[in-house]
Amino acid sequence: xxxxxxxxxxxxxxxxxxxxxxxxxxxxxxxxxxxxxxxxxxxxxxxxxxxxxxxxxxxxxxxxxxxxxxxxxxxxxxxxxxxxxxxxxxxxxxxxxxxxxxxxxxxxxxxxxxxxxxxxxxxxxxxxxxxxxxxxxxxxxxxxxxxxxxxxxxxxxxxxx
Amino acid sequence: xxxxxxxxxxxxxxxxxxxxxxxxxxxxxxxxxxxxxxxxxxxxxxxxxxxxxxxxxxxxxxxxxxxxxxxxxxxxxxxxxxxxxxxxxxxxxxxxxxxxxxxxxxxxxxxxxxxxxxxxxxxxxxxxxxxxxxxxxxxxxxxxxxxxxxxxxxxxxxxxx
Numbered sequence: 001x002x003x004x005x006x007x008x009x010x011x012x013x014x015x016x017x018x019x020x021x022x023x024x025x026x027x028x029x030x031x032x033x034x035x036x037x038x039x040x041x042x043x044x045x046x047x048x049x050x051x052x053x054x055x056x057x058x059x060x061x062x063x064x065x066x067x068x069x070x071x072x073x074x075x076x077x078x079x080x081x082x083x084x085x086x087x088x089x090x091x092x093x094x095x096x097x098x099x100x101x102x103x104x105x106x107x108x109x110x111x112x113x114x115x116x117x118x119x120x121x122x123x124x125x126x127x128x129x130x131x132x133x134x135x136x137x138x139x140x141x142x143x144x145x146x147x148x149x150x151x152x153x154x155x156x157x158x159x160x161x
Numbered sequence: 162x163x164x165x166x167x168x169x170x171x172x173x174x175x176x177x178x179x180x181x182x183x184x185x186x187x188x189x190x191x192x193x194x195x196x197x198x199x200x201x202x203x204x205x206x207x208x209x210x211x212x213x214x215x216x217x218x219x220x221x222x223x224x225x226x227x228x229x230x231x232x233x234x235x236x237x238x239x240x241x242x243x244x245x246x247x248x249x250x251x252x253x254x255x256x257x258x259x260x261x262x263x264x265x266x267x268x269x270x271x272x273x274x275x276x277x278x279x280x281x282x283x284x285x286x287x288x289x290x291x292x293x294x295x296x297x298x299x300x301x302x303x304x305x306x307x308x309x310x311x312x313x314x315x316x317x318x319x320x321x322x
Contacts, residue, residue: 062263063260063263081264082258082263082264083263083264084263084264084265085264093264094264095264095266102223102224102225102243102245103242103243103244103246103255103256104245105266105268107266107290129268129290
């Protein structure tokens with residue numbers, strides 16, 4: 001008898017000089033993961049890693065904008081961007097900008113792959129304007145925050161069952 | 162006896178694979194050119210090249226947003242972005258995005274140089290995420306539109322005298 005394998009930890013690589021690639025497997029169907037990414041009520045439950053998240057704008061369609069404000073112990077942080085492409089249930093391309101570095105824009109391409117066994121692989125490629133911006137982002141503690149968000153997403157996905 | 166030299170035409174070069182550099186000299190002081198770039202009433206008179214320009218948002222300071230909608234014979238075109246840096250009277254760094262290609266973001270760094278003879282040199286560097294986006298922009302007819310805007314700006318500057 002074997003235990004069901006736990007979801008893999010996010011794998012971070014730098015495949016090109018201005019890119020970060022993140023891969024993470026979720027124990028949920030692709031439709032369910034898609035829903036957790038595009039339903040604002042669900043997004044509010046995991047994106048902020050347990051912090052209060054105010055969704056000021058959320059228009060997941062080509063040309064639409066998004067803006068989230070996270071209220072954490074270390075203060076208030078705003079994030080915003082715009083959708084370049086939204087193709088259910090497999091691909092979202094959007095810009096990402098943190099209020100602390102306004103005008104520094106990341107292009108995020110998130111792809112969801114149905115693994116055929118009830119699990120879904122998320123691959124997220126972040127493209128920066130410069131290598132310095134990418135390296136600064138890597139050193140910002142983003143990895144810890146991201147893993148906290150994905151752990152919270154695991155719980156949201158399980159609760160959707 | 163010599164005639165006063167007319168303002169030079171904009172010079173466009175591609176100094177790096179993801180960049181466009183534009184240089185243009187204006188027959189006006191740097192303070193006057195700065196004002197024409199940062200006073201919305203003046204911007205509305207030249208940015209749209211004679212077309213009606215609706216300034217929906219204009220917050221020229223770090224972190225502020227801008228959004229202009231141009232009503233031309235060929236339709237309505239929206240443009241928007243955010244300020245990374247605004248340093249009077251010499252430097253503006255902002256993002257630039259056209260509604261027709263949402264999520265394709267250009268970083269524009271505009272520098273004004275006082276030439277000491279009553280003229281001002283504008284140098285604008287545009288940085289793209291990819292060379293394809295830069296080349297598409299170059300082929301979009303942007304050069305004609307830009308020269309029309311700068312010719313309109315010449316008139317606004319002269320009228321400020």
